[in-house]
Amino acid sequence: MRRKEKFAILFMTLPRVVYDRNLHDRCTDFGETAQYIMKAYQHHADVEVTIMDSSIPGSTMRSLYRKFTEGYDVIVLYTDITDAAMARKMCEVISYISPNTKTLIYGDSTLAIPQYFKRVPFHAAHLCGDQEAAIHSYIEFVRTGEEGVLKGVSVVHANGESKDYPTDIRIDPSEWVLPPIDKLPIEEYQKFSREFKDSTYACSVYVSKGCAQRCAYCLCGPREGYVDRRRSVKDTVEFLEAYQHRFDRFKLHSADLFADKTWVREFCHEMLRRNVKVKWKSTVCLNSLEPELLELCAEAGCYGLGFGIETFYQDRQRGFKVAVNEFENIMSKIKHIPIRYKGFVMLGLKDQQLIDVEYTLELLKKYNVKVRPSTFTPFYRLRDLPVEELERINLEDWNKKEFFHTGNNHLNEKTVYQIMDSCHF
Known part of the structure; x- marks a missing residue:
């Protein structure tokens, strides 16, 4: 057990084998969030903040359990929806390895299924507003005991009952921080990208x-x-x-x-x-693309832009987001500009047929638009489910690369997997 000389905070991700790993959020939703907390306490000599990305290959449960013995006051777990069960296991382990440690969960999981985290063994979860502001308010609550500082979180109090503090805080951009590059395992991210994503x-x-x-x-x-x-x-x-x-x-x-x-x-x-x-590179809305602005972006270093397509419907010549003729009109005006475009395609939408998917892929190929496929994941349907039902279903399947919604009668899981596997994204 560590010597209790400082109020100690640990930011961590969860180890789990996933279909695919997007490392962009390691600098932003994980890194910038942790950096905001570090900056908030930079003049507090009695507070220390540690960052540990456990999602990279090589992390073991044993090493994490040893970390928990260091007696952190607050452990903040960055958690996706598919990580919910793992987060529960981690918090259970923390509760008996370090009983005085408080845990807070944030990430897409708490926005999609907040009810899952309003119980023991969890102590708190991000509920609304900017996550870094909500996390800071909970840490201050643990440090001071003042309930009035809580904003944007749900807290499980000592009596086991949860209470929401739904103040929606939004931070002014002048207070945003930058990614803590020297605190993150950047070399591991670069190695992972080379070896597993060929990029x-x-x-x-x-x-x-x-x-x-x-x-x-x-x-x-x-x-x-x-x-x-x-x-x-x-x-x-x-x-x-x-x-x-x-x-x-x-x-x-x-x-x-x-x-x-x-x-x-x-x-x-x-x-x-x-x-x-x-x-x-960045992400845009397709109908906002203008040749003149794109040419300026290319001159200033832009090499790639992604935009949502979801699907086109062949028989109706319409699209989920833009009509076919609108798409072709836009692309014909910008195809000469040296920027690589990536179209976000969604598989499993209601009434989407295989012929629509094939038509969409061919249309994107016609204009040299790279395909980034995902599966339709109606997270909003999880929000009203009781915790017992969330425990019963396999939340690990609710990821954007593997989930297949049975409400689509025209596609099957095998076809979706084959399409996903054929697109190198």
Whole structure:
């Protein structure tokens, strides 16, 4: 057991074999969140914050259990929906290895199935608002005992009863932090990308938060809010400039980079003015693409943009998000620009047939758009299920690469798997 000289906080991810691993969130939702807490206590000599990414290959349960014996005051677990059962196991282990340690869960899991975490062995879960602000409020509650500081969390109190503190806090972009590059196992991320994804690791940084689309199956809005907020151009460019020799590529993390085209223009001009030589990619809405702005982005280092398609329907010439003629009209105007486009395709949507999937893939191929497939995951249907039902179903299957919704009578699991496996994303 560690000597209790400081109030100790541990940020960690969970070890689990998954279908595919997206490492972008390690710098953003995991790294930036932990960095926010580190910055909040940087002038508190009696507080220390440790970051440990247990999801990388090589982590063992034994090593984690040993870590828990160090007597942390608060352990914050970054948890996806598919990690819920593992999070419960971890919190049970923590409860008997280190009984005085409090645990807090955050990530997509607590936004999709908050009811799962409102019970023992959990102590708290992020409920709403910016996750870093909610986490900070709970840590302050543990440090001071003042219930009035709690915001955006659900807390399981000593009597075993849970109580929600649903204040929706949104942090001003001027208070956003940057990824703690020197605290993360970047070399392991780069190795993983080379060996398992046959690609180059792109360091990710939040440049905007908030999405106005309100797609029922997406958790971006509940996590980031529905109003676009932006990091300053100056801070963004300075970060890319500072690490341009450390990373070959960057991802500008944004629900829709082009939601603020003035920001994009200013960013590109500043990149060119300062002669920052990096390659970067991002996500946009298809109908926001303009040739003139894309040409400027390409000149400023943009090499890739992804956008949601979901599916096209061959017999009706319409799409889930945009009509076929609108897609072709946009792509015909921008196909000459040296940016690689990636179309996000969703398998298993209601009434989607195999012929629609094949038609969608062919249409994207026609315009040299790379396909990134996922499966339709109606997370919103989990929110109203009792905990007993959540325990019964296999939440590990509720991931965007393997889940198959039986409500689609035209596709089967084998076909979906074959399509997923044939697309190198």
